[in-house]
Amino acid sequence: MHPVCVKTNKTGAAVALAIGTLAALTLLPPPSFANVFDTDDRRPLTAEDGFSAVGQFACANSTRLPVGTIVSHPSLAPDRDFELVATVAHTFSGRHNQMQTTCAFLPGGHEADATPVVHVALGTLNPGRAWHHDWAIAVVKGRISDAYGSLPLATITGDDLEPLEQQGARYALVGKNGERPQMLISENCAPVPKLHWHHGYFSDGEFNHNCDMIPGWSGGPLVLIHEGTRQIVGINATELNGIVHKVGDEYHPRMFANTAIRFDGEFRATLDRLAASPPPVISTPDVETMAFSVLPGSCTGTADTTSDILALAVEIALVPTAQATSIC
Numbered sequence: 001m002h003p004v005c006v007k008t009n010k011t012g013a014a015v016a017l018a019i020g021t022l023a024a025l026t027l028l029p030p031p032s033f034a035n036v037f038d039t040d041d042r043r044p045l046t047a048e049d050g051f052s053a054v055g056q057f058a059c060a061n062s063t064r065l066p067v068g069t070i071v072s073h074p075s076l077a078p079d080r081d082f083e084l085v086a087t088v089a090h091t092f093s094g095r096h097n098q099m100q101t102t103c104a105f106l107p108g109g110h111e112a113d114a115t116p117v118v119h120v121a122l123g124t125l126n127p128g129r130a131w132h133h134d135w136a137i138a139v140v141k142g143r144i145s146d147a148y149g150s151l152p153l154a155t156i157t158g159d160d161l162e163p164l165e166q167q168g169a170r171y172a173l174v175g176k177n178g179e180r181p182q183m184l185i186s187e188n189c190a191p192v193p194k195l196h197w198h199h200g201y202f203s204d205g206e207f208n209h210n211c212d213m214i215p216g217w218s219g220g221p222l223v224l225i226h227e228g229t230r231q232i233v234g235i236n237a238t239e240l241n242g243i244v245h246k247v248g249d250e251y252h253p254r255m256f257a258n259t260a261i262r263f264d265g266e267f268r269a270t271l272d273r274l275a276a277s278p279p280p281v282i283s284t285p286d287v288e289t290m291a292f293s294v295l296p297g298s299c300t301g302t303a304d305t306t307s308d309i310l311a312l313a314v315e316i317a318l319v320p321t322a323q324a325t326s327i328c
Helices: 011-023 158-166 265-276 309-317
Strands: 004-007 035-037 042-044 054-059 067-071 082-087 103-106 115-122 136-141 170-175 184-189 206-209 221-226 229-239 246-249 258-262 289-294
Touching: 067 170, 067 229, 082 229, 082 265, 103 136, 115 265, 136 265, 170 229, 206 229
Parallel strands: 035 246, 115 289
Antiparallel strands: 004 289, 042 184, 054 067, 054 103, 067 082, 082 136, 103 115, 115 136, 170 184, 170 221, 206 258, 221 229, 229 258
16 A cells, blocks of 8 residues: 655744644643533543553644554564554644644653654545544654553454443443543443444444543544453443533434444554554655645445545545655
């Protein structure tokens, strides 16, 4: 797969520009809508929670701070000078359907340790329409896992939920409220099995879950905690609450499900590929490009990712023409 390459600034300038927006942020009022079910279980994240690998992305000309997590993989080289960070594709969606091309990752949400994003593998360039493919893996410079740690990903299905619950498994979602930089954790929640009348019943690409959250939690890891291990089983993508204000009411899986993209299929295959054969751009001392690779068929949600030329053309059109030099 050959990436779409898009021009951005020099590495140092790129990081400064991306986090400059963060420095200018004020504490904004919380959004007027949320999916907080029954008792609000959100609380500030602490060092004792063990989720320092979770951080935030800051992109130039944007006040959004989507969440991402440094991930581990057995194929990652021990002497690497980069990390892989899992998030959602809409982390890199800018205004007017233009891609963000200058972004930095803030491990643990710490601006002082910001490092540039040099490559992004996307499930789609149009997450609003192809939201079942709303996942992304970013390649960032530096060996930041030495200081912040990392989390593995694991594949589970809806059929695994009840047996895991019977074995005492629990879950946590890490994120933040709106554009406030403070990291939070939502506990006492879990993926919820889908019945035929639930949202997304005919798609197995995502979990519905009842973890308390509001906008700002995009990209946060849905973590399975079981038998002394922590594994990311989904990437938080969206809350569906277009009818009424949802705070403190009972969970309703048909109208108000929160969703997380499952780690499976092309998402898992892409992580395997990047871990075993990272893009060469990461070895460039002074990076001038932030490259994107995208699955051609994902824009329409088709299973065939190699032959849908029309969908591929739509994907190309969403990347600024002056910045695109090649397409996968």
